[in-house]
Amino acid sequence: MKYVTEYHNSILLMERTFSRHYWKWLAQQSETSLRTKALARVRLIMYPLWLIHCRRAVLDNFLANYRVANALVLLSKHEIPEIQKLTDMDLARCKVINNPLSWEKIEGEQILDGKKKQVLIVSRLYNPEKRLDRAMKIWKILAKRGLTDWQLIIVGAGVHEAYLKTLSCEPGLKNVVFTGRQAPYPYYRDAALFMMTSAVEGWGLTLTESMQTGVVPIAFDSYPALHDIITDRYDGCIIPDDDLEAYANCMEELMCNPEERERIARNGLVSCRRFEINIIVEQWATLIESL
Known part of the structure; x- marks a missing residue:
């Protein structure tokens, strides 16, 4: 039995989405509850530690898929250098196949x-x-x-x-x-x-x-x-x-x-x-x- 897995997003998803800017923005929203604002401020203070934890968790998830696969498909060849910043593991089984167009027709x-x-x-x-x-x-x-x-x-x-x-x-x-x-x-x-x-x-x-x-x-x-x-x-x-x-x-x-x-x-x-x-x-x- 051969296994192919696909990492259908960017390795940077979590850290780019929940950046310092996000926690600052959340703490400033008028409709945000006091509890959520307090949590956002704590996250801002602890952000360097949270980022280390986040990167470790994302890498663990990626490697769990990689280790069981005969091939792991990425959407972009430009993801590989970003992954290699997190691990020195050989990534030879990573393959790249882009997403196809949404529609069959290309306009003239x-x-x-x-x-x-x-x-x-x-x-x-x-x-x-x-x-x-x-x-x-x-x-x-x-x-x-x-x-x-x-x-x-x-x-x-x-x-x-x-x-x-x-x-x-x-x-x-x-x-x-x-x-x-x-x-x-x-x-x-x-x-x-x-x-x-x-x-x-x-x-x-x-x-x-x-x-x-x-x-x-x-x-x-x-x-x-x-x-x-x-x-x-x-x-x-x-x-x-x-x-x-x-x-x-x-x-x-x-x-x-x-x-x-x-x-x-x-x-x-x-x-x-x-x-x-x-x-x-x-x-x-x-x-x-x-x-």
């Missing part, structure tokens, strides 16, 4: 003719991981620069929907629309730009969904697999993590330069073919047959 270049002045976010509204408060801050920077003829459309639902809607009503924020949970494909067809502000992702299917529908994806450099998906300024844009001004600068350039925006979008329509379902299935078949 004609889709670019119908693009509107819309920026899209498709996300679970869970702020510690998705950091959508950053998106609101970036949108406010753009509004201050006079870019008020664009619309930000947020497709998704989650526990922090009310919090994010409150942020969207702050002075200086305009043209922010929450659609709730919807089938996202029609929104991709209309949008010109896509925002990802996540602290971490395992893969990021919304980026490849953007590419196959002619939307230019923009993301913080916050997780390893991003570099499997996007080549900066070729088929998307990668922003230094948490640099809100740099993110806003990139968006402003693309909003004001339709030729550059369409060049990147066209490249994305071609680049995403790497992840077509038949290619990914063939990689899985090759792996299984090799065992």
Whole structure:
């Protein structure tokens, strides 16, 4: 009997989601209970020790899967250096197979003719991981620069929907629309730009969904697999993590330069073919047959 396991997320998930910023943010929320605020403050004080414990627990979970497997499949080759920071164990049985595209169809270049002045976010509204408060801050920077003829459309639902809607009503924020949970494909067809502000992702299917529908994806450099998906300024844009001004600068350039925006979008329509379902299935078949 041969065993194949898959580590279908990033080794950095826990530490990037529950970062110092998260515990500080939680302690400052007005709706947070006194008990939770106290716990958050303790976690802030004890954070270095918690981080050691967190990394050990995540590594133990990974190795438990690795030791029983003939092959352990990762989503990204860029995860391997991050794992090797935690262990000197030989990882020869780690294999890499990316996620396939969400939809079979890749749009043609004609889709670019119908693009509107819309920026899209498709996300679970869970702020510690998705950091959508950053998106609101970036949108406010753009509004201050006079870019008020664009619309930000947020497709998704989650526990922090009310919090994010409150942020969207702050002075200086305009043209922010929450659609709730919807089938996202029609929104991709209309949008010109896509925002990802996540602290971490395992893969990021919304980026490849953007590419196959002619939307230019923009993301913080916050997780390893991003570099499997996007080549900066070729088929998307990668922003230094948490640099809100740099993110806003990139968006402003693309909003004001339709030729550059369409060049990147066209490249994305071609680049995403790497992840077509038949290619990914063939990689899985090759792996299984090799065992």
